[in-house]
Amino acid sequence: NAGVTQTPKFRVLKTGQSMTLLCAQDMNHEYMYWYRQDPGMGLRLIHYSVGEGTTAKGEVPDGYNVSRLKKQNFLLGLESAAPSQTSVYFCASSYPGTGDAFFGQGTRLTVV
């Protein structure tokens, strides 16, 4: 069982470059999320989706865009990377309501 798979696992970008992080889940979960993890700050929600074709902003959405064209995939885009976006990014998925979240292994992104 794959669960939640993130691609890529590591990436180094130059300031101003763009990239897309891919998240795929095989559990038929309705909800999907993108978080960033920074030291001493826990996880902060960037964007989320409650179903195919729908997305919404979380706590720290600026500089990111997302799309959910298929139920199993949730893409996170950085249009013009900035050093402040250096972080570890986690994708997660869950059932609605009380469902606990399943996390991917993370993508370590460095913007230089």
Added chain:
Amino acid sequence: AQSVAQPEDQVNVAEGNPLTVKCTYSVSGNPYLFWYVQYPNRGLQFLLKYITGDNLVKGSYGFEAEFNKSQTSFHLKKPSALVSDSALYFCAVRPYTGGFKTIFGAGTRLFVKA
């Protein structure tokens, strides 16, 4: 503002001793409460959750957590720590009316010494 506090950056305990990782929260209404664990270079793994009912919740790997509504706390506990329990632990809260949104604490690093 809704928040989750984990007051200790690190908890040190000897193997075989009981451990407690603290969590308090400030959320309106009756929230759902979670604990997750993160091992190095891995994503977060679900440990346990409190939805309703018994205040003592049992979870994976021998962990349990006690919900205290009056103190708005949800401390993680284990009667006998193992070296393999050493990891980063996150408390999380999902407001009952918040639907999707889960608020995470900053994390507490647990170090179990042999």
